[in-house]
Amino acid sequence: MTPGQHGGENGWQRERVEEEAKRQGGKRQRVFRKTEPKWKTELKEIETVRELYDTIDVEELAKFSDFPLSKRTQDGLRGAGYAIPTDIQRAAIPLALRGRDVLGAAKTGSGKTLAFLVPVLELLWAERWSPDDGVGALIVSPTRELAYQTFEVLRRVGVKHDLSAGLVIGGKSLQSEQEAIERTNIVVCTPGRLLQHMDETVNFHCSSLKLLVLDEADRILDLGFQATVNAIVENLPAERQTLLFSATQTKSVRDLARLSLQDPEYVAVHQNSQSSTPHRLVQSYLVCELPEKLNTLYSFVKSHLSAKMIVFMSSCKQVKFTYEVFCRLRPGVPIMALYGRQKQPRRVGIYEDFCRKKSAVLLCTDVAARGLDFPAVDWVIQLDCPEDANTYIHRVGRTARYEKEGKALLFLLPSEEEGMLEQLQTKKIPIQGIRVNPKKTLSIQKKLGQFCAQDPEVKHWAQRSFICYLRSVHLQSNKRVFDLRSLPTDEYARSLGLAQAPRIRFLKREEAARKRAKNKSRGSAVSSEDGVSSPTHDSAVAPEHGDSESSDGSGSESDDGEILRVKRVIQPDESDQDLATTHHDTRETETKQKKVATKVSSAKRLLNKKIKVNTHIKFDEEGAPVGPPVTEQPAGESSDSEHSEQDDTVHPIPIQHYSEIERGRLRVGGISIADAQELMRKRDRGDRARERERIRTRHRELRKKMKKTAGMDVEGEEEVVIGGRSEASDEEEEEENSETSKRIKLSIGGDDDDAGSDVQLTDDEELALHLLNS
Numbered sequence: 112m113t114p115g116q117h118g119g120e121n122g123w124q125r126e127r128v129e130e131e132a133k134r135q136g137g138k139r140q141r142v143f144r145k146t147e148p149k150w151k152t153e154l155k156e157i158e159t160v161r162e163l164y165d166t167i168d169v170e171e172l173a174k175f176s177d178f179p180l181s182k183r184t185q186d187g188l189r190g191a192g193y194a195i196p197t198d199i200q201r202a203a204i205p206l207a208l209r210g211r212d213v214l215g216a217a218k219t220g221s222g223k224t225l226a227f228l229v230p231v232l233e234l235l236w237a238e239r240w241s242p243d244d245g246v247g248a249l250i251v252s253p254t255r256e257l258a259y260q261t262f263e264v265l266r267r268v269g270v271k272h273d274l275s276a277g278l279v280i281g282g283k284s285l286q287s288e289q290e291a292i293e294r295t296n297i298v299v300c301t302p303g304r305l306l307q308h309m310d311e312t313v314n315f316h317c318s319s320l321k322l323l324v325l326d327e328a329d330r331i332l333d334l335g336f337q338a339t340v341n342a343i344v345e346n347l348p349a350e351r352q353t354l355l356f357s358a359t360q361t362k363s364v365r366d367l368a369r370l371s372l373q374d375p376e377y378v379a380v381h382q383n384s385q386s387s388t389p390h391r392l393v394q395s396y397l398v399c400e401l402p403e404k405l406n407t408l409y410s411f412v413k414s415h416l417s418a419k420m421i422v423f424m425s426s427c428k429q430v431k432f433t434y435e436v437f438c439r440l441r442p443g444v445p446i447m448a449l450y451g452r453q454k455q456p457r458r459v460g461i462y463e464d465f466c467r468k469k470s471a472v473l474l475c476t477d478v479a480a481r482g483l484d485f486p487a488v489d490w491v492i493q494l495d496c497p498e499d500a501n502t503y504i505h506r507v508g509r510t511a512r513y514e515k516e517g518k519a520l521l522f523l524l525p526s527e528e529e530g531m532l533e534q535l536q537t538k539k540i541p542i543q544g545i546r547v548n549p550k551k552t553l554s555i556q557k558k559l560g561q562f563c564a565q566d567p568e569v570k571h572w573a574q575r576s577f578i579c580y581l582r583s584v585h586l587q588s589n590k591r592v593f594d595l596r597s598l599p600t601d602e603y604a605r606s607l608g609l610a611q612a613p614r615i616r617f618l619k620r621e622e623a624a625r626k627r628a629k630n631k632s633r634g635s636a637v638s639s640e641d642g643v644s645s646p647t648h649d650s651a652v653a654p655e656h657g658d659s660e661s662s663d664g665s666g667s668e669s670d671d672g673e674i675l676r677v678k679r680v681i682q683p684d685e686s687d688q689d690l691a692t693t694h695h696d697t698r699e700t701e702t703k704q705k706k707v708a709t710k711v712s713s714a715k716r717l718l719n720k721k722i723k724v725n726t727h728i729k730f731d732e733e734g735a736p737v738g739p740p741v742t743e744q745p746a747g748e749s750s751d752s753e754h755s756e757q758d759d760t761v762h763p764i765p766i767q768h769y770s771e772i773e774r775g776r777l778r779v780g781g782i783s784i785a786d787a788q789e790l791m792r793k794r795d796r797g798d799r800a801r802e803r804e805r806i807r808t809r810h811r812e813l814r815k816k817m818k819k820t821a822g823m824d825v826e827g828e829e830e831v832v833i834g835g836r837s838e839a840s841d842e843e844e845e846e847e848n849s850e851t852s853k854r855i856k857l858s859i860g861g862d863d864d865d866a867g868s869d870v871q872l873t874d875d876e877e878l879a880l881h882l883l884n885s
């Protein structure tokens with residue numbers, strides 16, 4: 112589907128008709144007969160099709176051609192090879208055509224995408240939507256890959272329509288999107304990027320929006336996207352239709368209230384099914400000690416060289432490290448890696464490449480857990496335990512899609528076995544235990560040790576992988592399954608090729624912060640105590656809950672910083688209630704929703720409280736604040752940190768629809784918000800440039816120094832610093848290739864007094880001895 116002309120023709124269409132036997136001077140003559148214009152025919156078609164909506168009998172919908180759909184959609188479906196509707200399509204499409212709000216739930220790979228795309232096309236067609244009408248439908252997806260995939264299906268099915276569609280995801284130039292978005296009728300997007308356009312694109316607005324679709328709705332509505340989604344909804348007209356789809360649909364009243372659903376229809380076609388996973392999926396689990404995981408995975412890959420498999424891990428760093436070492440090991444099958452911090456073209460490239468491959472191993476985080484429709488995947492391996500049963504369902508759903516077969520294997524640590532199996536059982540997931548044959552297991556530990564010794568980059572990734580895995584365990588809310596204390600950390604480090612386990616600073620830091628808070632509250636001094644603490648959980652993080660409804664582990668798409676995000680706070684009074692009560696409660700909470708902070712209200716609040724904002728804090732190379740904060744000017748701007756989100760789109764200004772700001776005309780406390788924004792952006796750019804220059808100069812000096820002191824002992828010290836801004840900024844993370852070099856601190860002789868260098872030397876010595884011995 113391309114941006115095109117509005118359907119129909121102005122004026123009369125002429126049809127040439129030859130009339131025989133018309134005699135005029137004995138000659139045959141051609142005459143023209145007036146025919147009905149296209150637009151009139153279409154109007155009639157719309158009328159006829161619409162009349163049929165109320166008489167649809169779901170039992171009679173055996174083929175798509177039985178649906179009351181436009182000829183354009185029928186042609187599109189036929190062209191894309193869709194003839195027989197799936198259960199969810201048969202159940203949800205008629206309701207959506209009648210204008211109902213729908214909560215669609217069906218197993219993974221059961222065709223939910225078409226269940227919402229068909230109504231989108233039909234609604235806009237019936238409204239005779241044209242590019243001049245702007246945005247008529249929004250389809251929101253949690254990840255860029257899923258948005259891209261949905262867009263591709265839309266293009267195929269909507270090819271005959273004269274509607275325009277656009278893909279609005281992060282990772283490419285905002286300007287290029289801005290030019291086209293105002294004439295786009297169907298916007299397929301990720302939440303962060305959409306909000307960015309709502310805030311920054313002058314002519315983009317959704318005031319005439321007819322239809323909002325949330326794909327993977329439970330994920331979009333969970334805590335990771337909460338602020339963004341609330342802000343988006345603020346900018347949408349209340350009178351609209353809303354469709355929510357997911358394999359693990361939310362029924363949370365609180366979630367639904369945020370969207371102001373109107374008497375929604377809950378369509379769960381597999382509710383009475385014996386299992387909540389596809390029936391052609393064979394599922395098994397094995398119990399494996401943490402240090403044995405990589406050996407077992409590698410052995411599995413080696414023994415399935417002709418298979419196409421997806422391997423899920425908890426964090427980007429683990430994926431990166433495993434990718435690096437598996438590539439070096441050359442198992443005999445293509446190894447690929449997909450995670451959230453890759454640059455967008457690369458992500459798309461890997462996604463498409465893996466789609467095409469007959470056999471390959473895709474190592475990934477939960478960025479690929481939901482919705483992606485890779486063809487013909489044989490195996491889904493979960494190397495790290497999923498956050499909960501819902502995440503499990505989405506991950507395994509990458510195989511056995513649409514009547515195909517597939518296999519899934521879950522790795523569980525002994526400490527995870529009981530708790531996780533209990534959860535899976537509650538969710539009706541049939542899974543069998545299997546054992547690893549120790550005779551068939553290869554050990555790659557020695558090789559990994561060599562890689563780490565030869566290449567500091569590999570060692571760096573091993574260290575980060577170690578830390579990130581432990582932190583991901585630490586941050587899981589379900590302590591019955593995830594128990595950091597039970598993990599053999601030293602052996603685990605050695606299994607990654609490290610001679611010594613890196614320091615686990617995040618625990619110490621957290622412990623110290625907790626003590627400080629305690630001291631403050633008690634008002635008495637408490638003696639400080641060093642060492643690794645027990646991993647008690649922060650109260651802000653969700654309390655233990657065996658089967659959380661909506662957290663889907665997509666935090667692992669993210670990197671270290673994002674792992675630290677609280678995914679969902681379970682409120683004490685929150686529970687999934689029967690939908691019968693939804694409508695009533697929706698109204699009740701609607702008023703509360705209206706109080707969502709906007710830019711103006713935040714600014715006013717700050718001014719009232721006399722809070723100084725726009726404070727510049729300088730950071731050193733490692734991200735630690737340097738010197739006291741400098742207040743630039745008093746301004747009514749609120750912090751935007753809450754808008755940074757999973758799809759890498761960092762929202763630069765707080766939530767506010769552009770039209771409300773009216774480009775600076777709206778003034779808050781005498782400050783033009785638009786001017787202030789512009790000023791801040793300029794200053795920000797200047798600061799960044801200066802900081803880059805400073806770092807470059809420092810590096811130049813260091814290099815000079817190194818050259819001068821050639822012959823002296825030059826050590827490369829790598830540091831794994833977790834938490835706070837010591838982690839690379841988003842930009843740095845994006846600059847993936849240069850990331851490692853940015854983190855390598857050079858210590859020349861005794862120049863660097865960081866205690867870490869001692870550990871580093873011991874570490875290297877130990878590793879060398881270990882390798883010599885072996």
Ligand SMILES: Nc1ncnc2c1ncn2[C@@H]1O[C@H](COP(=O)(O)OP(=O)(O)OP(=O)(O)O)[C@@H](O)[C@H]1O
Binds near residue numbers: 218221225357512513
């Ligand atoms: N009516 C149909 N006929 C044939 N194939 C279909 C039909 N509907 C969907 N499919 C195919 O089934 C596969 C899965 O569809 P889709 O991606 O929509 O599933 P889903 O339910 O959204 O899965 P998930 O829960 O993982 O997001 C796709 O390859 C799609 O082309």
